[in-house]
Amino acid sequence: MRLLLINPNTTTAVTQLIEDAARFAAPPHATLSFVTAQRGVPYISTRTEALIGGLEVMNILAEQSVDHDAAIIAAFGDPGLGAAREMFPIPVVGLAEAGMLSACMLGRRFSIVSFAAALEPWYQECVEWHRMESRCASIRTLDNRFKDIGDVQNEREVLLVELARKAVEEDGADVIVLAGAPLSGLARRVRDQIPVPVVDCVAAAVGQALALIGIYPIRPSRGAFARPAAKPSKGISPALANWIAGNA
Amino acid sequence: MRLLLINPNTTTAVTQLIEDAARFAAPPHATLSFVTAQRGVPYISTRTEALIGGLEVMNILAEQSVDHDAAIIAAFGDPGLGAAREMFPIPVVGLAEAGMLSACMLGRRFSIVSFAAALEPWYQECVEWHRMESRCASIRTLDNRFKDIGDVQNEREVLLVELARKAVEEDGADVIVLAGAPLSGLARRVRDQIPVPVVDCVAAAVGQALALIGIYPIRPSRGAFARPAAKPSKGISPALANWIAGNA
Amino acid sequence: MRLLLINPNTTTAVTQLIEDAARFAAPPHATLSFVTAQRGVPYISTRTEALIGGLEVMNILAEQSVDHDAAIIAAFGDPGLGAAREMFPIPVVGLAEAGMLSACMLGRRFSIVSFAAALEPWYQECVEWHRMESRCASIRTLDNRFKDIGDVQNEREVLLVELARKAVEEDGADVIVLAGAPLSGLARRVRDQIPVPVVDCVAAAVGQALALIGIYPIRPSRGAFARPAAKPSKGISPALANWIAGNA
Amino acid sequence: MRLLLINPNTTTAVTQLIEDAARFAAPPHATLSFVTAQRGVPYISTRTEALIGGLEVMNILAEQSVDHDAAIIAAFGDPGLGAAREMFPIPVVGLAEAGMLSACMLGRRFSIVSFAAALEPWYQECVEWHRMESRCASIRTLDNRFKDIGDVQNEREVLLVELARKAVEEDGADVIVLAGAPLSGLARRVRDQIPVPVVDCVAAAVGQALALIGIYPIRPSRGAFARPAAKPSKGISPALANWIAGNA
């Protein structure tokens, strides 16, 4: 089982965090590949950046999906998820999606905890897209300050644990979803400091991708994710244009 | 990874179907055990029977949870799931829950397709308990006639496929969830006759149980599934009474 | 009009509180009977205990429903309500249901106020089962400490009044529903200390049971509460088995 | 217990139907009074007419509420209910409200069945005002033709029964609420022709009014139905002006 993990951020240090968390979570029979966005921003936190990152995810999948059994969009917010799901024949899972769905089995309501306030509006829209409002107790974030996106999980660890505890005490969270690829791996380290289960989204996504492969889903020819009809296009990457044109 | 699959129905032929589907879906590193309810009815289809089946699930978990890493309640409708989750330290997954959450990654809206109209009110409440209404396009069932619960999936195969197709055409389902332990394994056989992905709930539950183990969730001391305070009880099984009394 | 009030808790002191509140509320033409659970826990506060209590409610109704015009499940949380409603021919009302529906006529939104935090997750699910989320401003509970379940309403009276006031001030409650059979009768005593109406659930349930009788509802042969088809069973009380087998 | 039943329609034949249904449903200890609107239309079916009828309900209550223990607004749609509830010290119940809340105890979802399509938009807003959407399976109405509003229940009986059956078969209704004061008393006559319970809203309202009296609700000084501050007014009935001015 070959999983492709796509980091839609351009920061390779974040890809490394994703890789570490994924390798820890994956069973022996899974083969993992990792790819970092060539276009976009160091870390996505807005709708504009998600648009850019989403298109880059599509570019990457247009080139590499064929060699994999499933793919993971490794940014909380799941940029490009709907598009990927309609276009490519393999199962695609988003980090937010996997984290939230897994959290549903560990509590009635989860809180999303992350490091930057700037992420909140985008995360909120992501919760709504997945229709998870009734399971989401709150989104809690720190302010926007930090030095290094590749090290923000260490830099802000104490404050993040405190924030998670507040979500439990004040918002009634039964589970904590640590959100944002830069926090990958943190859950394992802080799990004993928080009184409810903490979900690592990369670990959840690896589990969900494998679970999906185990269902052997066919490619739909009907419904919301049936493959769109072929179309000409201009001004986009040749690989993606090829898929849109129905040639891949 | 040791998974315990509990059939809350008293029919061993159904346990066999569950076992076949689970063994097909499970990766090599998973060890599977199966147990059939000693108390209850041949197959659960009402709230009354779910109450009986739910308590029997608790009796079984009280005796056997300690030797496993996760448990699956192998009846769509998830009898006893909330109770099991608050009482026992291992992750517990319901068949309906696993099927619906997995379906969320394959479409925007799923339809639940099953063999007996009698199941519908109970299934509807199950969908609501999981707060999945906005993802559920419809529940479709055949009438209540069939000869043998252990063979109903063969006996009714043609009609079930037709029903699934109607759910796609008329209700807008993007995914079909074949519901009810007696239909375990059917998805694999009919997947090519239905234009959208079909979820086998046992396969989904095995995947979800493994995904949960991969998250290493702690036992919550707060929130909706914190372990209840110890209490005396009377008139129930000694094993369960022991857990309620805080001695297990 | 013969009403059967079932205390699913095993504590007779609580049955006495229920009886006092019911006799105060009932009009002269109503005849009241009371029964206490033989199996279960002193007071139900979790899903596990509700499962046990719900089955015991079914056992009691299997034996005694035939002699009554309506029954009341006298525990907030309404254990066994759905099952009872599908199985027995008389109207059955839950304490939570009656309290909440009555509250709907006294305000736009009610708060549920009770004595123990442990009850909250179960009560929350009960609100959801009745689809009353949009009418429920909050659930407020004291911590879990108290000495005697039969006297908790006196022991905690001052704190409960304070909590109810907070629900009005901070949560916008227009009505207070005092929840939990052990609080039966308290509403009458504290009503002048709280600036909005306070609902005694036993009084409400007596009123609602009589209102239902006045509608002369037929036994449904269709819909969510049509009587289930007969089935064999094993390991349960003979009386209930008889009903499930279609012999009662 | 003195109940005031207000017919906001100007047709006395409808008041007679209300009276017959109420007297059949009321227990011996209840004293019933009936009053017919002096201003307005023969039967209310639109928002404009409900505005007129609602104000007339207020005029009537301004004069007569003081001599009663509770009042019933005997038009489905509940014209003036919110206003009455904030202004007068006695419990006030609406026909729609009582019918729907009672139906909640007889099924998971009810259908509202009535005689004229013109009523549907107003009824729909009434369902929404009471936040009952998730319990309402459908609103079904005949077309707008009938000869005599005081006899429409006989004239259209066969078609109404057929419509109710369709609501059960096609919309999944577990209960039928026969809506509109002109249908008062019909439920009793047709109950054996419909496979689920049928609610007579006048019977339900009498039951609910008595249930509310049994709760002894205080007059709220806080919340959505606290009495408004006194104000001058012009151009309205002296009795109502008196209440608005804080003199009653």
Add this chain to the structure above:
Amino acid sequence: MRLLLINPNTTTAVTQLIEDAARFAAPPHATLSFVTAQRGVPYISTRTEALIGGLEVMNILAEQSVDHDAAIIAAFGDPGLGAAREMFPIPVVGLAEAGMLSACMLGRRFSIVSFAAALEPWYQECVEWHRMESRCASIRTLDNRFKDIGDVQNEREVLLVELARKAVEEDGADVIVLAGAPLSGLARRVRDQIPVPVVDCVAAAVGQALALIGIYPIRPSRGAFARPAAKPSKGISPALANWIAGNA
């Protein structure tokens, strides 16, 4: 384009505020007329008063709608809006409706900020009538004290700005809707003191009325706002009776 702005309050000083705000907002090609309620209260803040004001709106439209291209009900809470929309052939817009719909294009969630706590229950029902709950972050009001309804916007300006800021900080409002005709024009004055856009409802309503005219909507003969069938009536204004009788 001739717009009729109706002040359902009897205070002419409020009509003057409405006029000032409307003239500031209206483009040169719009002709504006203003009318003040002859019946009712100085300023509407309760359901009772909204019933009276709503009927007065209908009386005014019955007389003057024919000479205009669109009308604005210039009270937040939109008294009589549904009735006006079903009866008269010109577009009618409510102040609350216009403010909220415009706010939807400036943020994900708005807060309604007003001067008197007494308004809150009525405003809340208005939000629900428009099905805007998911876009409404909060309703925030000052206490009920003020000296002069025609000057309350000056008298309370500092506190209102502070309240708006709190709605942004604590409730997550992306936009502020200043609610209540007596606050007309205030938005322009305080816009630089609040970190998110502030909506003046009169300005919004002028814009929305013109937008509606630009759509050239036909008079519906079907649906929720089709004109009701003609009916006799008694005890109401001749002009409105004429419309209800189908003679206008």
Add this chain to the structure above:
Amino acid sequence: MRLLLINPNTTTAVTQLIEDAARFAAPPHATLSFVTAQRGVPYISTRTEALIGGLEVMNILAEQSVDHDAAIIAAFGDPGLGAAREMFPIPVVGLAEAGMLSACMLGRRFSIVSFAAALEPWYQECVEWHRMESRCASIRTLDNRFKDIGDVQNEREVLLVELARKAVEEDGADVIVLAGAPLSGLARRVRDQIPVPVVDCVAAAVGQALALIGIYPIRPSRGAFARPAAKPSKGISPALANWIAGNA
């Protein structure tokens, strides 16, 4: 007042339709500019294409927003709307948004009627993003066949009118929203053949853009559409990179 109308499709014939409809609707004091996407597909109908179109909208606004008072994203589905709203200082309105919000003032529930089934999943997500589910009666589309996107409104006129009528009759639509830029101008032509108001989304968008300008909204420094912090980027258009970098 200078409005910029952006056609995110690459077909200039569609831009011409947009221009015709906009010029018909705009008042004399509005100056209109039109621009057609250089990158993308002839007409957007999927999430993948919306991602591409959304980014192209951002590219266009990055270059041209500075010279306008408001912008309109002239594709139903509103590609890039959230991103545009957070990044640029002028009001931005989407075609779907404007059509739906305007429809809210003409009925309780609208139906969206369009020419191609392929559009439905994307439109459905758009309805959800705007939280308009409770106001949307249905989305109705023809099948995917047509010859010329620039002439589809003529080619399919008869079928579209029929579809709109079905939405009124069968789905209870009070208003029809003709969806998709290629249908611009059609509403005017068919309005007399449909029994409820028909909304032309371009006309609605022009009205809404002018309404927004009339509110003089400030640029938010807080909330969901506060401008994001500056960031480096790579691989995107210089103009957009400039805005993301905080240099514009």
